[in-house]
Amino acid sequence: MRRMTARPANAHQARLLKLLRDGGPNSRAQLGDQVDLSRSKLAVEVDRLLETGLIVADGLAASRGGRRSHNIRLAPNLRFLGVDIGATSVDVAVTNAELEILGHLNQPMDVREGPVAVFEQVLSMAAKLRASGLAEGFDGAGIGVPGPVRFPEGVPVAPPIMPGWDGFPVREALSQELGCPVMVDNDVNLMAMGEMHAGVAHSVGDFLCVKIGTGIGCGIVAGGEVHRGVTGSAGDIGHIQAVPDGRPCACGNRGCLEAHFSGAALARDAMEAVEQGRSEELAARLAANGALTAVDVAAAAAAGDATALDLIREGGNRTGQVIAGLVSFFNPGLVVIGGGVTGLGHTLLAAIRTQVYRQSLPLATGNLPIVLGELGPTAGVIGAARLISDHLFSPA
Amino acid sequence: MRRMTARPANAHQARLLKLLRDGGPNSRAQLGDQVDLSRSKLAVEVDRLLETGLIVADGLAASRGGRRSHNIRLAPNLRFLGVDIGATSVDVAVTNAELEILGHLNQPMDVREGPVAVFEQVLSMAAKLRASGLAEGFDGAGIGVPGPVRFPEGVPVAPPIMPGWDGFPVREALSQELGCPVMVDNDVNLMAMGEMHAGVAHSVGDFLCVKIGTGIGCGIVAGGEVHRGVTGSAGDIGHIQAVPDGRPCACGNRGCLEAHFSGAALARDAMEAVEQGRSEELAARLAANGALTAVDVAAAAAAGDATALDLIREGGNRTGQVIAGLVSFFNPGLVVIGGGVTGLGHTLLAAIRTQVYRQSLPLATGNLPIVLGELGPTAGVIGAARLISDHLFSPA
DNA sequence: CGACTTTCTCCACTCTCAGGACAAAGACCT
DNA sequence: AGGTCTTTGTCCTGAGAGTGGAGAAAGTCG
Numbered sequence: 001m002r003r004m005t006a007r008p009a010n011a012h013q014a015r016l017l018k019l020l021r022d023g024g025p026n027s028r029a030q031l032g033d034q035v036d037l038s039r040s041k042l043a044v045e046v047d048r049l050l051e052t053g054l055i056v057a058d059g060l061a062a063s064r065g066g067r068r069s070h071n072i073r074l075a076p077n078l079r080f081l082g083v084d085i086g087a088t089s090v091d092v093a094v095t096n097a098e099l100e101i102l103g104h105l106n107q108p109m110d111v112r113e114g115p116v117a118v119f120e121q122v123l124s125m126a127a128k129l130r131a132s133g134l135a136e137g138f139d140g141a142g143i144g145v146p147g148p149v150r151f152p153e154g155v156p157v158a159p160p161i162m163p164g165w166d167g168f169p170v171r172e173a174l175s176q177e178l179g180c181p182v183m184v185d186n187d188v189n190l191m192a193m194g195e196m197h198a199g200v201a202h203s204v205g206d207f208l209c210v211k212i213g214t215g216i217g218c219g220i221v222a223g224g225e226v227h228r229g230v231t232g233s234a235g236d237i238g239h240i241q242a243v244p245d246g247r248p249c250a251c252g253n254r255g256c257l258e259a260h261f262s263g264a265a266l267a268r269d270a271m272e273a274v275e276q277g278r279s280e281e282l283a284a285r286l287a288a289n290g291a292l293t294a295v296d297v298a299a300a301a302a303a304g305d306a307t308a309l310d311l312i313r314e315g316g317n318r319t320g321q322v323i324a325g326l327v328s329f330f331n332p333g334l335v336v337i338g339g340g341v342t343g344l345g346h347t348l349l350a351a352i353r354t355q356v357y358r359q360s361l362p363l364a365t366g367n368l369p370i371v372l373g374e375l376g377p378t379a380g381v382i383g384a385a386r387l388i389s390d391h392l393f394s395p396a
Numbered sequence: 397m398r399r400m401t402a403r404p405a406n407a408h409q410a411r412l413l414k415l416l417r418d419g420g421p422n423s424r425a426q427l428g429d430q431v432d433l434s435r436s437k438l439a440v441e442v443d444r445l446l447e448t449g450l451i452v453a454d455g456l457a458a459s460r461g462g463r464r465s466h467n468i469r470l471a472p473n474l475r476f477l478g479v480d481i482g483a484t485s486v487d488v489a490v491t492n493a494e495l496e497i498l499g500h501l502n503q504p505m506d507v508r509e510g511p512v513a514v515f516e517q518v519l520s521m522a523a524k525l526r527a528s529g530l531a532e533g534f535d536g537a538g539i540g541v542p543g544p545v546r547f548p549e550g551v552p553v554a555p556p557i558m559p560g561w562d563g564f565p566v567r568e569a570l571s572q573e574l575g576c577p578v579m580v581d582n583d584v585n586l587m588a589m590g591e592m593h594a595g596v597a598h599s600v601g602d603f604l605c606v607k608i609g610t611g612i613g614c615g616i617v618a619g620g621e622v623h624r625g626v627t628g629s630a631g632d633i634g635h636i637q638a639v640p641d642g643r644p645c646a647c648g649n650r651g652c653l654e655a656h657f658s659g660a661a662l663a664r665d666a667m668e669a670v671e672q673g674r675s676e677e678l679a680a681r682l683a684a685n686g687a688l689t690a691v692d693v694a695a696a697a698a699a700g701d702a703t704a705l706d707l708i709r710e711g712g713n714r715t716g717q718v719i720a721g722l723v724s725f726f727n728p729g730l731v732v733i734g735g736g737v738t739g740l741g742h743t744l745l746a747a748i749r750t751q752v753y754r755q756s757l758p759l760a761t762g763n764l765p766i767v768l769g770e771l772g773p774t775a776g777v778i779g780a781a782r783l784i785s786d787h788l789f790s791p792a
Numbered sequence: 793c794g795a796c797t798t799t800c801t802c803c804a805c806t807c808t809c810a811g812g813a814c815a816a817a818g819a820c821c822t
Numbered sequence: 823a824g825g826t827c828t829t830t831g832t833c834c835t836g837a838g839a840g841t842g843g844a845g846a847a848a849g850t851c852g
Binding site: 222230329363 | 602616623624625628630635640717724728729
C-alpha cells in the first residue's frame, strides 16, 4: 500500500510539476514558453523528471505546422486523497495528479464522536474508494478539520466545536494508517484553496472565502498564499461581535456573528418562528421531519415563505456587516461565499452585497465581485488535494 | 545634486546589504555565518560590492582569539530622505544607510493645501537638512501620505482627507525634484515598517499597527511583508462601523470608528463636554487656548479630570471592539498602537486591551502583546527610509 | 519536391559555487 | 621566546548549472 513517491530535485522541477498540474502546457515547447529556461536546460530537467516517473511522455500531439510534439503529463497513476471533515459530515475523494476528482463519497457523521471514530470512518471510505479500482494506493493525502490547526505539525488546537481533538496528532496518525505523506489544515482554508485552484477564485491573488455552515469562518488568501495567523486561528470570524448585547453564544460572549447566523442559528430561529406561529410553511416541515435545519429554511424560502426569507435576509445583513468591515480592512479582490448554506442562494447573496457595498469604502468595493463558490461540497476535497500536492511538488 | 547610486547585481549582494543595514554583522566571517554561501563565493560578492562603493572596509576589528577581521560597513556617505506627510504636519528626516536618523524636522502644515504647496515645504525642509551638512545629496527618498496609494506607480488614489492629491504623480514629481529614486506609500504602512525595522515589532512577521491620529488606520504585516490590498486601501479601518446608528461620519455613513474616536472626534467631544459643563479642567484649557485638541484631553486626563478620562476610555473601548474583530480575523502576533493620540497612554491602552482580551478568541489572544509604538513620530520617517532602502538594496 | 515551420537533441563554452589547501595574524600556554 | 591553536581571509581546482547555436527530425504547404 505504501507507494514510492519521488520528489522534485530542485525549484525548476517543482515549477514544471505545478504547471502540468494546473493544466495548460503539455509539451516541452509549451513548458518552455512559461518557465524562462533555455531549451537545453528545460530538456535536461524534463528528462530527469521522466526518469523519476513523476511525469510520463505518451504519444505525439497533432502537428501545428511542424514537427509533432510529445505529450507530456503527470504520471497517470498518481493518486491523492482529499478529506474534508465537517461538523456533521465527512467528504472523502480521490483525485489524479491534476486534482480532478475520480471518486467522491459523503457520509453524515458527528465530529464530536472524536478523532478515533472519525478516522475509522475516513479510512473505511478511503478503502472503499480504493476497492472500487480508482486507486491502488495514495501518494499523499490532505485533510481539513473544522477548527484551528497548528499547521507545521498538523495538529488541531483548542477546537471549540470538536472536543477530544485538541492536540490529537492528526497528521502523524493518518500518515501512519495510509502510509503516505499527509498535510492538515483548517477546512475553510482548504475551501479557499479549492476555489483558487479550480473555482471562481482562479488566478486571484488576494481574496476572502467565507464559509457558512454549522459555524462560520473565512479563508484568507494574500499574495496567492493562505494566511493562517500565528496560532492558526486566522479567519475565525464566527465570534466577531455582530450585534451589541445580542444573543448569547456558546463562547460566553453575546452577539457573536455565529450566534446570529449559521446553520445552527438558522435552525433555532426557524423553530422559534414556528413556536410563535409566524410560518405555516416551516410548521408543516417541522411536522413532516420532526426537526428543522437550514435546508428546511432554504426550501421554505424557495416556496416563497415570507418568514423564511426574512430570516435569511436578516442573517445576510448581519454577515454582510461583518464582511464589510473585513473588506475595508483587507481590501480583497474578490469575496467568495460558500458552505452549507449556499442553498440559500441569491437572497443571502443580495443581503450580503447590499451591506458590503453600502458600508465599505468605495475604493475597496469599486471593483469587488461578491459571488457564490462554484465548487460546492467538492471545494474542500479539491483544496485538500491541492494542499498535499503543493507539498509533494516542492523540493524535498 | 544627483548622486550615482549603484544597485546590487544579484540576490546575494542584496541579502548582504540588508544584513549590514539591519545591524549585526560587520566582517566577512560574520556575514558568512548568516548567508549560507561558501567563503569563496562570499569573498567574491563582497569584493564586488566594495568595487561598486556600496560598502567600504575601514580598519581592523579587535581580535577574538585569532586573526583580526576587517570592518565591513555600508558606505558612510549614503543618505536617505524620509518624509511623513500627516494631516496636520510634515516630518522630514535624513538617515544614513543603517537608517539611523541624522537630522529630523517637523513642521505644522495642512495637507489640504494640496500637493504643490506641501512639496514646496518638503523640499525646503530637505534643503535645510542638506545645508546643515548632514547630506551632500540623497541617494533615495521614501514618502508617506495619509491616504490610499496605488503602490507600483506611487500615486495617491481617492484620498478622502486630502482633496487635490487624487492622481497626483507624487513619485515622479519628487523624483524629478530630488534627482533620486522615490517610493510612495500610505503613512500607516510606513509606521508599521518603522516599528518593524527599529521598534517594538522587530522581527515579528505578522502584526497589526494601529495609528490613531487625525484619522485612524491600520498597517498590516503578513509574513514580514506589508499587505496593501488590491487597490492600496487595505488597513483603512476608520470607516468600519463601530456603533450601529452612531454618529454621522464625513463618509456619509453613521457610526464609523473614526466618527467616534480619532483626534478630531476627541476634540469635538471635549467641546461638547465643556458646553454641557461637564469639565472645568477642559473649560479652563478652552479659555486659555481658544480651542481644544486631543492634546488638551490628554493633559486634562493626566491632571485627573474624570470627564477627560471617560472620553478616552470610551474611545478606547470603541477602538478595542473593532481591533478585537480584526484580531480574530487576522490572528496577529502583536498589536502596536501609535499615532498622535499615544499621548493618551495607559488609559487608552488599558481600554483597548480590555476589549480585545474579552472579545477575541482565547487562542488568538493567548499570547498577544498589545503595546504602544516605541518610535513615536520617528516611526514614519524611519519606515519611509526603510521603504526606499528595500527598493535600492534589491537587484535592479 | 522543395521551402518553411515547429520540435527536439547535442555540443561547446561560460559562469557559479563549493570546498580544500594555505597564508596571515593574532591569542595563549609553557 | 617559541610553539600551538584559533580565527580570518585568499587562492585554486573541479563539479554543475545554464546559455545559445548548429542541426536533426518530422511535419505542413504550395
